[in-house]
Amino acid sequence: MRGVLLVNTGSPKTCERKDVKYFIKSMLSDPYVMTVPDWFRPILVNVLIIPLRQFSSTAHYKLIWDHTLKDSPLLHHAKMLAQKLENSTGLPVEVAMRYGQPDVQLALERLMAKNKRLHEVIVLPLFPQYAESSYKTVVDEVGRIFFKRPYPFRLKFIEPYFKQPAYIKALAESLKPYIKEDFDKLIFTFHSLPLDHVEAGWEKGREFDYVYQTKETVRLVLKELGIDSKKTRQVYHSAMGSKWLKPDLGETLEQLAKEGQKRVVVMAPGFAADNLETLYDIKLKAQELFIKHGGTQFTYVPCLNNESYWVESVAEMITQV
Numbered sequence: 343m344r345g346v347l348l349v350n351t352g353s354p355k356t357c358e359r360k361d362v363k364y365f366i367k368s369m370l371s372d373p374y375v376m377t378v379p380d381w382f383r384p385i386l387v388n389v390l391i392i393p394l395r396q397f398s399s400t401a402h403y404k405l406i407w408d409h410t411l412k413d414s415p416l417l418h419h420a421k422m423l424a425q426k427l428e429n430s431t432g433l434p435v436e437v438a439m440r441y442g443q444p445d446v447q448l449a450l451e452r453l454m455a456k457n458k459r460l461h462e463v464i465v466l467p468l469f470p471q472y473a474e475s476s477y478k479t480v481v482d483e484v485g486r487i488f489f490k491r492p493y494p495f496r497l498k499f500i501e502p503y504f505k506q507p508a509y510i511k512a513l514a515e516s517l518k519p520y521i522k523e524d525f526d527k528l529i530f531t532f533h534s535l536p537l538d539h540v541e542a543g544w545e546k547g548r549e550f551d552y553v554y555q556t557k558e559t560v561r562l563v564l565k566e567l568g569i570d571s572k573k574t575r576q577v578y579h580s581a582m583g584s585k586w587l588k589p590d591l592g593e594t595l596e597q598l599a600k601e602g603q604k605r606v607v608v609m610a611p612g613f614a615a616d617n618l619e620t621l622y623d624i625k626l627k628a629q630e631l632f633i634k635h636g637g638t639q640f641t642y643v644p645c646l647n648n649e650s651y652w653v654e655s656v657a658e659m660i661t662q663v
Contacts, residue, residue, distance in 0.1 A: 343434075343457050343459045343460050343461060344429065344460070344461070344462045344463070344465065345433060345434045345438070345457065345460045345464070345495070346428075346431075346433050346463070346660060347423075347436055347437075347438055347450070347466070347484070348423065348427075348434040348435065348466050349449075349466065349467050349480045350439060350467075350468045350608065350614065351369070351416070351439065351441060351483060351617070352368075352369070352401075352416075352435050352440055352442035352443075353417050353439070353442060353617065353618070354414065354442065354603065355442060355443060355631065356412075357400065357407040357414075358400070359396055359397070359400040360502070362396060362400045362437040363396045363400075364393070364442075365394055365441060365442050366392055366395060366396065367387060367438075368442065369384075369390055370386075370387045370391060371384070371387060372440075374482075375475045377536065377538075377539070380500045384482040394484070399547055402618060403618060406450070406618060406621040406622050407627070410412070415616045415647075416616065417439070419436075419615035419616065419645075420437045420615060421437055422585060422648035423437075423615075423652070423653060424436060424437045426648055426650075426653045427660075430654070431589070431652045431661075434453055434456035434457050434460070436449040436450075436452045436624070438455075440479060441621075447488040450463070450493065453567075454494075458494075459494050461494075462495055462497075462498055463497055463498070464500065465484055465497055465498065465499045465500065466660070467480040467481065467500070467612075468533075468614035468615070469491045470503050470559060470611065470612060470614070471502055471504045471555040471556050471559065472502040472504075472524055472543065472549065472550050472551075472552060472555060473535055473543075473552050474538065475539070481499055484499075485497075487662075493562075496663055499661060500660070500663055502549075503659060504514070504555040504556070504559045505530050505555075505559065505562055506655075506659055507571065508563045508654075508655035508656075508658040509581075509655055510563055510566055511651070511655065512652045512654075512655040513559070513646070514567050515649075516609075516643060516644070516646055516651070517567065517607075517643055520607050520643050521594060521607060521637075524605070525573070525605045525606065525639075526572045526573075526604060526605045527573060527574065527575055527598055527603050528573055528575075529591070529594070529595075529606055529607065530560045530563075530575070531575045531576075531579050531608060531609070531611070531612070531624065532576070532577075532578050532587075533578065533579065533619070534554065534578035534579060534580055534581035534590075535552055535578075535587050536585060537586060537587065538585070540553055540587060553610075556611075557576065559611050560574070560576050560578070563611070575594055575598075577589045577590060577591045578590060578591065578593045579591040579592070579610075579623060580623060591608075591624070591628055592631055595628055595631055595632040595635070595637070596635045598637070599633075599634075599635035599636040600636060602636075603637070604636070604637055604638040605637075605638065605641075606632060606637065607641045609642075609643040610624060610645065613645045614645060614646055614652075615645050615646070615647050615648075616644055616645045616647060617645075620642075620644075626643060629639070629642065644645040656659075
């Protein structure tokens with residue numbers, strides 16, 4: 343019997359400050375995320391970053407939190423995706439978060455409780471493009487937990503799926519309703535990375551080349567929908583310094599608005615589910631910036647979340663492993 347483990351970044355347990363603070367600390371303590379010397383990381387995180395970010399991040403999470411479900415959008419969509427995937431495939435499916443709960447160990451225990459005859463667990467890190475701060479840290483964490491005890495099954499990881507036909511078709515399907523009306527620019531935005539991370543990946547080959555993979559995703563989506571690349575832009579967001587991937591989403595939106603481009607459609611294909619970055623940084627703040635500088639229509643395309651076509655796509659990727 344096979345089981346499936348879906349893994350994403352995670353979110354705070356609640357949108358209260360103590361939980362937001364704990365989550366930020368957990369994430370930034372990861373050496374793949376905060377790539378500074380080990381001795382300096384605790385100082386940077388505990389003394390400089392957390393005191394500055396805990397209050398603003400808490401306010402931002404409260405804006406995007408699902409107060410009816412009392413859950414974060416990211417975790418809610420992950421749980422719904424797992425439930426629908428389990429129903430459609432008949433396989434036991436669980437969710438784990440790299441930071442926060444449910445953690446990997448708890449998720450593996452839940453899988454075993456569902457079926458004690460598991461012989462293989464397929465692990466799907468929900469990151470279509472490779473980056474050490476997303477895909478690799480998940481793989482390493484799952485492996486670390488797995489080798490702590492004699493689990494009665496083997497693991498099989500699904501590699502970054504940036505060009506998988508099932509993923510491309512799901513993206514195209516999600517985009518279709520938002521481009522029925524005319525637009526001036528379709529913007530694909532991806533999380534920015536430090537340039538030294540990007541260069542290290544490029545040197546190792548295309549399976550580690552983040553920029554190549556993001557561009558290939560965009561190229562395949564445009565091909566699938568027959569969209570002229572001249573009507574699109576590829577940018578990056580959430581840079582934390584000058585030596586990070588550009589062009590920047592905010593700077594691009596400001597420039598487009600000033601040039602008279604009034605209507606933009608913005609999509610973030612690097613995220614499997616909506617989260618703080620997509621719902622606050624892009625849908626709220628980026629839209630505010632665009633309108634401020636003369637834009638009139640900002641259309642945000644939701645992530646794949648737990649849409650039926652995404653469930654079908656994930657099921658297809660699992661059966662091909």
